Amino acid sequence: MLFIERRINRDESVVIPPDLLKLMSEVNSRDVRGGIEQLFAVQDDSDIFNDDLKKIQFTPEKIELFFEKTRSNLESYPKRVTSLEKDVEEIKDTESLRLSSRKIREISFSYYYGELDQEEHEKKYGEPNKDVKYFDNLKNKITIHITNELEETRKGQISLNEKFSKLSEEIDSYIQDLNSKNSKYYITASITNSGNASVSIKRPGLFRVYIGSGNYVDLKLEIPRDSYKEVAQINERATRLITFNSKKLSELPSEDRKLVNQYWGKNVNGVIFVIDSLSNVESSELTPFSDALYQKQIYDKLIFEASKLKWR
Known part of the structure; x- marks a missing residue:
């Protein structure tokens, strides 16, 4: 992701x-x-x-x-x-x-x-x-x-x-x-097709937010209809960036909406699941359920790698 x-x-x-x-x-x-x-x-x-x-x-x-x-x-x-x-x-x-x-x-x-x-x-x-x-x-x-x-x-x-x-x-x-109430989640994932034939990603996706031991909230995702034809197909041995979005928060069950609002931006993680036209289900690594924490995670990695280099 x-x-x-x-x-x-x-x-x-x-x-x-x-x-x-x-x-x-x-x-x-x-x-x-x-x-x-x-x-x-x-x-x-x-x-x-x-x-x-x-x-x-x-x-x-x-x-x-x-x-x-x-x-x-x-x-x-x-x-x-x-x-x-x-x-x-x-x-x-x-x-x-x-x-x-x-x-x-x-x-x-x-x-x-x-x-x-x-x-x-x-x-x-x-x-x-x-x-x-x-x-x-x-x-x-x-x-x-x-x-x-x-x-x-x-x-x-x-x-x-x-x-x-x-x-x-x-x-x-x-x-x-x-x-x-009216906001949506937008999740951009980098999806790689390692096979020798093209494959399409189906419109539905799922982002599961893990909020504690055995507890989670599911966000149902989809690729927007107006862009689906352009982004769904991934050629053999190629990678494509695909953005999914959730429904409006007001359309979620009230308890789920409450939990999503409570944990957004906090130190919890989630995983995105997608399915292709061959019915293969793929998932991402654990990702912070926060735009700021996700950016911090990236910067921390960059800083760590940069610290390995010494000036000559």
């Missing part, structure tokens, strides 16, 4: 608990009000927990993407607050009659494109005798706009920071629950 790992299918749709889904939608909505692009398309701003979110096909990968995006958004807040604070100071220090379209765009991109009547402003700015009242009023509007934007950003930072810790805990708990 070459490798064993346990993982969930990151592209498979999963059902998110209502409380976690609601929290994610609240975080998503908070980011929108703070001026950050939302991950989920919400059509009705009055109801952040609406049917659009419930219809999304969530996957573990999408959940992790959402979490990382939220973390990135939270980390961006201090820079945005500092930038808006500088904008407030700049508009205060700018003489109102010098508020050209370019200057307004530099100070507040959002005001320039969201609230400024650009055509009227160009006319006003181009007049030889500028309307002081107009420009003073404009400066006041821009100042209020940026100040409100700054206040909303600060509120967004506080709100997102409060929700982020809870979001992190709930997502971690949910992913752990998925791992304990």
Whole structure:
């Protein structure tokens, strides 16, 4: 055997608990009000927990993407607050009659494109005798706009920071629950055909985990159907790497699932059994029931062999 790992299918749709889904939608909505692009398309701003979110096909990968995006958004807040604070100071220090379209765009991109009547402003700015009242009023509007934007950003930072810790805990708990129920074991074995004719490995396999004197747990394996034709046949005197996978842990008998979760990663061993088209059953050597321990075993062998060599 070459490798064993346990993982969930990151592209498979999963059902998110209502409380976690609601929290994610609240975080998503908070980011929108703070001026950050939302991950989920919400059509009705009055109801952040609406049917659009419930219809999304969530996957573990999408959940992790959402979490990382939220973390990135939270980390961006201090820079945005500092930038808006500088904008407030700049508009205060700018003489109102010098508020050209370019200057307004530099100070507040959002005001320039969201609230400024650009055509009227160009006319006003181009007049030889500028309307002081107009420009003073404009400066006041821009100042209020940026100040409100700054206040909303600060509120967004506080709100997102409060929700982020809870979001992190709930997502971690949910992913752990998925791992304990929806994950599968993937075991890659190096299988050699020592005969003078080609042979095929049958789809079923078995991995027996020995958990004590006379006690064991059996994991039924199979070669995935979509790859079976490509990997099953082994030519004469050839070797092939074949990956088997188990069923989801949730499909195991409850007692077996409990034992598998309890002993995965611990100092116990297992053996994989396979059968070929000639009904010959082959088995591997004892292998740690742990990806980390298996890797350690390999490194220990390499280090042992390396220690035999002396520098010349």
